[in-house]
Amino acid sequence: xxxxxxxxxxxxxxxxxxxxxxxxxxxxxxxxxxxxxxxxxxxxxxxxxxxxxxxxxxxxxxxxxxxxxxxxxxxxxxxxxxxxxxxxxxxxxxxxxxxxxxxxxxxxxxxxxxxxxxxxxxxxxxxxxxxxxxxxxxxxxxxxxxxxxxxxxxxxxxxxxxxxxxxxxxxxxxxxxxxxxxxxxxxxxxxxxxxxxxxxxxxxxxxxxxxxxxxxxxxxxxxxxxxxxxxxxxxxxxxxxxxxxxxxxxxxxxxxxxxxxxxxxxxxxxxxxxxxxxxxxxxxxxxxxxxxxxxxxxxxxxxxxxxxxxxxxxxxxxxxxxxxxxxxxxxxxxxxxxxxxxxxxxxxxxxxxxxxxx
Amino acid sequence: xxxxxxxxxxxxxxxxxxxxxxxxxxxxxxxxxxxxxxxxxxxxxxxxxxxxxxxxxxxxxxxxxxxxxxxxxxxxxxxxxxxxxxxxxxxxxxxxxxxxxxxxxxxxxxxxxxxxxxxxxxxxxxxxxxxxxxxxxxxxxxxxxxxxxxxxxxxxxxxxxxxxxxxxxxxxxxxxxxxxxxxxxxxxxxxxxxxxxxxxxxxxxxxxxxxxxxxxxxxxxxxxxxxxxxxxxxxxxxxxxxxxxxxxxxxxxxxxxxxxxxxxxxxxxxxxxxxxxxxxxxxxxxxxxxxxxxxxxxxxxxxxx
Numbered sequence: 001x002x003x004x005x006x007x008x009x010x011x012x013x014x015x016x017x018x019x020x021x022x023x024x025x026x027x028x029x030x031x032x033x034x035x036x037x038x039x040x041x042x043x044x045x046x047x048x049x050x051x052x053x054x055x056x057x058x059x060x061x062x063x064x065x066x067x068x069x070x071x072x073x074x075x076x077x078x079x080x081x082x083x084x085x086x087x088x089x090x091x092x093x094x095x096x097x098x099x100x101x102x103x104x105x106x107x108x109x110x111x112x113x114x115x116x117x118x119x120x121x122x123x124x125x126x127x128x129x130x131x132x133x134x135x136x137x138x139x140x141x142x143x144x145x146x147x148x149x150x151x152x153x154x155x156x157x158x159x160x161x162x163x164x165x166x167x168x169x170x171x172x173x174x175x176x177x178x179x180x181x182x183x184x185x186x187x188x189x190x191x192x193x194x195x196x197x198x199x200x201x202x203x204x205x206x207x208x209x210x211x212x213x214x215x216x217x218x219x220x221x222x223x224x225x226x227x228x229x230x231x232x233x234x235x236x237x238x239x240x241x242x243x244x245x246x247x248x249x250x251x252x253x254x255x256x257x258x259x260x261x262x263x264x265x266x267x268x269x270x271x272x273x274x275x276x277x278x279x280x281x282x283x284x285x286x287x288x289x290x291x292x293x294x295x296x297x298x299x300x301x302x303x304x305x306x307x308x309x310x311x312x313x314x315x316x317x318x319x320x321x322x323x324x325x326x327x328x329x330x331x332x333x334x335x336x337x338x339x340x341x342x343x344x345x346x347x348x349x350x351x352x353x354x355x356x357x358x
Numbered sequence: 359x360x361x362x363x364x365x366x367x368x369x370x371x372x373x374x375x376x377x378x379x380x381x382x383x384x385x386x387x388x389x390x391x392x393x394x395x396x397x398x399x400x401x402x403x404x405x406x407x408x409x410x411x412x413x414x415x416x417x418x419x420x421x422x423x424x425x426x427x428x429x430x431x432x433x434x435x436x437x438x439x440x441x442x443x444x445x446x447x448x449x450x451x452x453x454x455x456x457x458x459x460x461x462x463x464x465x466x467x468x469x470x471x472x473x474x475x476x477x478x479x480x481x482x483x484x485x486x487x488x489x490x491x492x493x494x495x496x497x498x499x500x501x502x503x504x505x506x507x508x509x510x511x512x513x514x515x516x517x518x519x520x521x522x523x524x525x526x527x528x529x530x531x532x533x534x535x536x537x538x539x540x541x542x543x544x545x546x547x548x549x550x551x552x553x554x555x556x557x558x559x560x561x562x563x564x565x566x567x568x569x570x571x572x573x574x575x576x577x578x579x580x581x582x583x584x585x586x587x588x589x590x591x592x593x594x595x596x597x598x599x600x601x602x603x604x605x606x607x608x609x610x611x612x613x614x615x616x617x618x619x620x621x622x623x624x625x626x627x628x629x630x631x632x633x634x635x636x637x638x639x640x641x642x643x644x645x646x647x648x649x650x651x652x653x654x655x656x657x658x659x660x661x662x663x
Contacts, residue, residue: 038469
């Protein structure tokens with residue numbers, strides 16, 4: 001009783017008028033983040049998307065987020081906490097939350113869940129991810145054009161299909177410009193260790209690479225490339241302030257349009273479980289402005305982006321020859337099918353390295 | 359030759375934070391206190407060090423902020439582990455968890471800010487000497503300070519009376535107490551020294567290594583420093599060898615991957631730890647079994663007044 005009186009009093013104080021749409025009528029939307037929102041990478045971009053959502057639909061919804069939630073049992077508790085707090089649509093934004101999300105989803109059939117980058121779904125649980133390999137194809141074209149030494153440096157996190165397909169897309173693109181292009185690959189075995197990422201960038205540059213690409217999360221590699229007068233690509237977010245004369249472009253995780261779309265269907269009452277694996281055409285990610293390159297390279301990149309967006313250019317168009325010299329089976333007609341890309345565990349021809357664990 | 363020089367320079371930089379943090383922890387452990395909170399003190403040192411440099415524009419003041427922050431953190435530990443005599447292992451782990459949280463709080467405003475990194479020495483004539491010039495006269499001050507620090511600690515522990523007393527507290531606090539030495543006060547100073555070093559080691563990362571701040575940027579280096587002290591069997595000389603070995607393996611495994619050497623990177627990453635285990639076994643055998651640790655390490659001392 002006292003609580004509701006207090007709430008009423010606060011409501012009157014805040015809203016100034018009683019009877020209009022109160023906070024209780026707003027759709028509550030929850031988010032679970034893996035890192036701190038200030039990580040300048042993965043979590044930062046998810047939170048930017050949440051802010052875009054609030055800007056667009058803020059009068060109809062109320063958002064809550066929990067940051068720094070480790071994958072594992074804590075995630076399950078945190079997701080359940082969001083459910084108990086009355087959130088009707090919950091975004092869980094890391095691969096490792098997959099099983100926890102599914103478990104909670106089965107327990108609360110009336111709440112809708114959206115899980116990023118996973119593959120398990122339920123009637124009330126969707127999945128969403130982006131076709132980043134499309135962006136890496138464009139980066140491969142730019143890198144091959146811009147490299148003077150003909151050696152590209154690639155910092156990988158873990159040898160999982162998402163990272164391997166990125167390396168292959170880069171290489172396939174680069175080979176269309178320079179058939180003899182080389183790529184040196186260093187696995188950091190971490191998503192996030194700025195010191196180690198910087199060391200990897202130093203090693204690659206010391207070994208002759210003049211364009212650095214990364215699939216780890218901090219701006220350290222960009223900063224080293226900038227210090228040494230080389231070129232580099234950002235990752236997840238805009239990193240140009242760490243290398244104003246260095247960044248060629250960056251793959252930007254732009255989840256905003258997707259979040260807005262999903263909240264709109266939720267508000268309309270037509271939410272349905274589905275799998276979204278969108279690319280440039282559906283604005284699941286974007287490319288940062290093409291900078292620090294001649295106009296003709298910029299034009300080439302923009303044309304490639306337009307062609308990929310229009311579906312005229314596919315990074316994994318057959319025939320594709322594997323590292324062993326044998327053609328890769330082409331399950332998608334004239335290109336590899338989505339299953340092959342999602343499970344990619346081989347290098348394409350021309351990569352002079354061994355895939356760890358192979 | 360240029361590549362060899364580049365590799366040596368990378369190794370020096372990678373080893374420096376490990377050497378500084380491990381030297382501090384060595385002194386702490388020599389006094390008989392096991393502080394597992396190195397990672398926590400480092401990460402707070404990183405946040406405060408960056409904040410100091412960002413506010414004042416001075417790397418030196420940033421380093422001082424890091425040292426003070428690390429010392430304050432260690433005082434929390436001293437209060438728990440020495441003052442209240444709680445379990446040292448639990449207190450140290452709690453300190454790390456606290457530190458990670460605190461650094462996020464302090465650093466929230468600092469993410470994305472930039473500072474001018476610590477300058478590298480440049481002595482005309484000397485720095486330009488091929489091969490050794492850059493290594494001996496071309497790094498930032500932290501690198502040379504870390505070596506001076508470990509030499510100073512060696513001299514203190516083995517050549518001064520105070521060092522002898524400190525070691526005595528670590529080996530047998532009851533006897534040291536009986537001889538009239540203030541065991542708890544000595545241990546508090548040792549813990550504070552460890553905190554100051556950890557704070558400085560943390561500050562090195564955003565001030566010189568990668569000149570920006572991001573939460574979590576110490577990435578487990580505090581734990582490696584702890585392992586190093588064990589690896590060195592609590593001796594400063596071996597600590598230097600160990601720190602550079604860890605640094606060298608880290609950097610060389612990256613280069614090996616770039617060259618396409620077919621050893622799995624996961625195995626290479628695990629090498630320093632494997633070396634730690636082997637060295638421990640060998641040392642233990644050489645002594646005919648038993649540990650080389652200070653005898654009173656990690657034990658609580660409550661003086662009967």
